[in-house]
Amino acid sequence: MSDKEKINTEEKILDAAKEVFTEEGKAGAKMQMIADRAGINKSLLHYYYRSKDKLFAAVFKFAFGKMASKIFTIFKSDDDFFTQLERFVENYLSILLKNPFIPMFILGELNKKHNNIAAELILKSDVNIDSFADIVQKEIQKGTIKKDIQAKNLIINILALCIFPVIAKPIIEPVVFNNKTDAYKNYIKNRKDEIVEIVYNMIKV
Amino acid sequence: MSDKEKINTEEKILDAAKEVFTEEGKAGAKMQMIADRAGINKSLLHYYYRSKDKLFAAVFKFAFGKMASKIFTIFKSDDDFFTQLERFVENYLSILLKNPFIPMFILGELNKKHNNIAAELILKSDVNIDSFADIVQKEIQKGTIKKDIQAKNLIINILALCIFPVIAKPIIEPVVFNNKTDAYKNYIKNRKDEIVEIVYNMIKV
DNA sequence: TCTACCTTTGACCGATTAGTTAAACCAAAT
DNA sequence: ATTTGGTTTAACTAATCGGTCAAAGGTAGA
Numbered sequence: 001m002s003d004k005e006k007i008n009t010e011e012k013i014l015d016a017a018k019e020v021f022t023e024e025g026k027a028g029a030k031m032q033m034i035a036d037r038a039g040i041n042k043s044l045l046h047y048y049y050r051s052k053d054k055l056f057a058a059v060f061k062f063a064f065g066k067m068a069s070k071i072f073t074i075f076k077s078d079d080d081f082f083t084q085l086e087r088f089v090e091n092y093l094s095i096l097l098k099n100p101f102i103p104m105f106i107l108g109e110l111n112k113k114h115n116n117i118a119a120e121l122i123l124k125s126d127v128n129i130d131s132f133a134d135i136v137q138k139e140i141q142k143g144t145i146k147k148d149i150q151a152k153n154l155i156i157n158i159l160a161l162c163i164f165p166v167i168a169k170p171i172i173e174p175v176v177f178n179n180k181t182d183a184y185k186n187y188i189k190n191r192k193d194e195i196v197e198i199v200y201n202m203i204k205v
Numbered sequence: 206m207s208d209k210e211k212i213n214t215e216e217k218i219l220d221a222a223k224e225v226f227t228e229e230g231k232a233g234a235k236m237q238m239i240a241d242r243a244g245i246n247k248s249l250l251h252y253y254y255r256s257k258d259k260l261f262a263a264v265f266k267f268a269f270g271k272m273a274s275k276i277f278t279i280f281k282s283d284d285d286f287f288t289q290l291e292r293f294v295e296n297y298l299s300i301l302l303k304n305p306f307i308p309m310f311i312l313g314e315l316n317k318k319h320n321n322i323a324a325e326l327i328l329k330s331d332v333n334i335d336s337f338a339d340i341v342q343k344e345i346q347k348g349t350i351k352k353d354i355q356a357k358n359l360i361i362n363i364l365a366l367c368i369f370p371v372i373a374k375p376i377i378e379p380v381v382f383n384n385k386t387d388a389y390k391n392y393i394k395n396r397k398d399e400i401v402e403i404v405y406n407m408i409k410v
Numbered sequence: 411t412c413t414a415c416c417t418t419t420g421a422c423c424g425a426t427t428a429g430t431t432a433a434a435c436c437a438a439a440t
Numbered sequence: 441a442t443t444t445g446g447t448t449t450a451a452c453t454a455a456t457c458g459g460t461c462a463a464a465g466g467t468a469g470a
Contacts, residue, residue, distance in 0.1 A: 009447080023318040027233030031428060041449055046429060104316045110375035111309045113228040119375075127380050152381050152392070153399060156370055164365030167372075170315035170324075175332050176357050187357070194358060201406040214417080236458060246419055251459060411470100418465070427456080435448070440441100 010048050012038040017059050022101040025108060026056055057117045060109065063102045064121050066095060072132050081139045085158075086196050092162050093192055104167045129155065145203040154203065161195045215253050217243040222264050227306040230313060231261055262322045265314065268307045269326055271300060277337050286344045287405065290363075294400050297367050302393065309372045334360065350408040362407065366400045 016038035020029045031052060035042040049055035074088045096103070109118045133151035140147055165172060165188060177183040221243035225234045236257055240247040254260035279293045301308070314323045338356035345352055370377060370393060382388040 022316075025230045025232055025313070025317065027230055028317070030426085032426095042428090043430085043450085044448065047447075050429090052428065104312065107309070107372055107376070108230070108313050108316075111227075111313075111372065112230070112233070122376065122379055129381055156373075156377060156381065157366060157399075157403065159373070160365045160369030161362060163373075164369050165361055167312055167316065168361075168364070168368075171312070171327065172361060174327055176334055176361065194362075198362065198403070198407055202403055235456085237456095247458090248420080248460085249418060252417075255459090257458065413468105413470080415468095416466085419463085421461090421463105423458105423460075425457085425459105428454095430453075431451090433449085433451105436446090438444090440443075 009038075009040060009044060012040065013045060013048055013055070014058060014062070017055050018062070018101065018105075021056060021059055022105045026052075026112075053117070060106070060117055061121060063099070063105050064118075064125070066099060067102050067106065068122075068125055068127050071127060072129070075132055075135050081135065081144060082200065084135075085199055086192075089158065089162065089195050089199070090192050092159075093188075093195075096162060096166050097188065100166050100169070103163045107167065143205065146205055149203050154199075157202065158195070158199060161198060162191075165191060214243075214245060214249060217245065218250060218253055218260070219263060219267070222260050223267070223306065223310075226261060226264055227310045231257075231317075258322065262326075265311070265323055266326060268304070268310050269323075269330065271304060272307050272311065273327075273330055273332050276332060277334070280337055280340050286340070286349060290404055291397075291401050294363065294367065294404070295397055297364075298393075298397055298400075301367060301371050305371050305374070308368045312372065348410065351410055354408050359404075359408065363400070363404060366403060367396075370396060 013034065016034045017029075020034045020037055023029075024033070031045050032042050034055070035045055038045075045055065049058060071092075074091060075084050077084060077087075079087065106118070110122075112118075129151060132155060136145070136149060136151040136154065139145045140149060169184065173179060173181065173184045177187065218239065221239045222234075225239045225242055228234075229238070236250050237247050239260070240250055243250075250260065254263060276297075279296060280289050282289060282292075284292070311323075315327075317323075334356060337360060341350070341354060341356040341359065344350045345354060374389065378384060378386065378389045382392065
């Protein structure tokens with residue numbers, strides 16, 4: 001019995017749904033595709049997740065939880081600010097490398113006009129920038145970073161530098177790295193030091 | 206007769222298709238939606254663009270051409286490197302502000318598994334990083350920028366800082382700006398100076 | 411007016427798809 | 441052995457969607 005056969009049906013469905021929804025989008029994904037990928041009958045999907053919407057919501061919840069919920073927790077440690085930033089980038093990139101499908105999955109759905117599920121989950125989530133803004137303010141008072149640094153700009157810039165290379169892979173790999181997959185992978189792996197240095201140059205006094 | 210009624214049918218269809226494909230994705234967009242949005246009969250879509258694939262390809266070609274084809278032309282001017290960079294960012298942000306739908310439209314489709322049209326168009330395009338790499342190399346030799354600057358990193362970082370805030374709007378606006386649309390718009394407008402300064406700090410010796 | 415050509419329309423078709431249903435399967439408890 | 445409960449399946453349905461077609465509308469030139 002292989003590893004995949006050991007896990008239960010519900011889990012198999014969710015894994016298959018993650019893949020298919022990401023590859024095809026919500027509308028493009030067909031319940032039959034997901035069933036085939038999970039190695040089960042289509043009716044079983046409706047047995048475990050009553051509708052396509054429900055199944056999609058389950059996948060979205062997983063993805064959004066991974067990327068957003070614990071985004072600012074690192075900044076509650078006792079490390080100095082620069083170490084915290086470095087650990088944040090490292091942590092975030094690590095999640096991205098393990099789940100490169102997540103950012104495009106989330107952004108793709110959030111950019112749709114009618115997204116009942118996605119908008120709800122964002123409001124419900126406890127993602128809050130205020131505590132991070134407080135920390136930045138304290139660093140400014142301590143004189144460790146530039147006086148005009150704004151927490152909002154800082155976090156957006158960091159996320160941009162982390163996430164963009166992942167979602168733009170299908171255009172970066174051919175145009176910048178001449179379709180050499182290894183070159184792209186290597187680039188992503190070395191990205192942490194690059195980002196940390198940029199951020200350091202951004203904020204240091 | 207309103208402005209929209211004056212333009213010809215083909216143009217009306219293309220405009221409607223841009224909107225609907227962006228809002229719903231290729232699979233999610235229905236030919237009937239596009240027809241309704243254009244204020245015409247569904248059969249007319251097939252009269253002007255024989256199939257959904259053809260119509261989608263037309264929209265993709267427009268979007269990709271806008272964002273990618275003239276991406277490196279600014280660096281062929283006689284201005285000094287820093288001025289070129291500043292003008293590049295300004296130019297790119299201006300296109301993004303006028304066509305905020307484009308990045309998500311392109312990336313959304315490129316990240317799908319089966320995208321015959323999109324991948325073709327990238328290969329056909331004359332987007333080439335080599336000339337930009339040459340310019341960067343010369344600046345290094347002149348001693349105007351850091352010795353370890355890599356053209357590939359530089360252009361990806363600039364694009365990330367320009368594009369990410371646009372595609373992540375539906376998450377930035379509620380989480381960072383408490384759903385205040387004006388605050389977000391203001392942020393985007395002031396983005397040029399922010400990016401230019403980051404890039405300056407990134408590369409200056 | 412007649413003709414020729416381009417444009418527009420409504421009715422229709424075949425294929426696909428999400429979801430239903432009733433029956434079969436299977437393991438554990440009685 | 442029988443029952444009970446959760447699990448799995450094949451067959452089916454109703455609705456939707458991309459695309460076709462034949463006919464009608466409109467317009468400019470002969």
